[in-house]
Amino acid sequence: MLGFSQSSVSSQNSRGTKRKWVPEEDAALVACMVDLHNVGTFNANTGFKASYLNELEKMLEKVLLYAMLKAKPNLESRIRTLKMDWSIIYDMLNGKNNSGFGWDEHR
Template sequence: MVDLYNVGTYNTYTGFKAGYLNELERMLEKVLPHVMLKAKPNLESMIKTLKRDWATV
């Protein structure tokens, strides 16, 4: 995440721009080639938690 922030392509004042998760997955694939980590399941889990706890989404 620090490397992604330092590149500056996906930065905004409040966090990251849309599409940063795809770039994060590409960066993880370079460092850990056979792990097959994906950002989407983590994001979906966070959305489920928000729905359950706060009924906001």
């Protein structure tokens, strides 16, 4: 039940308004995506079905009051950014070209 004012979550850039995400919003987004995956209604072989963004928007409206997150462009853009950021870590832990870097669960 978090509320954010528009002035605290956006800034002006050359293309218009760009939203700044706070950690609580990222955590809520990831938690809702996990819930959506576990329900299984929007699962597809390669990820989520096309209409998952609208369902995700509805879920986040209940958790993040006043955040005014829209499926497009807010959620779509943030998910793309998170994928890019986390792909680096995924590649480090599971990738083929990781130069011997890896996780040793015994140490």
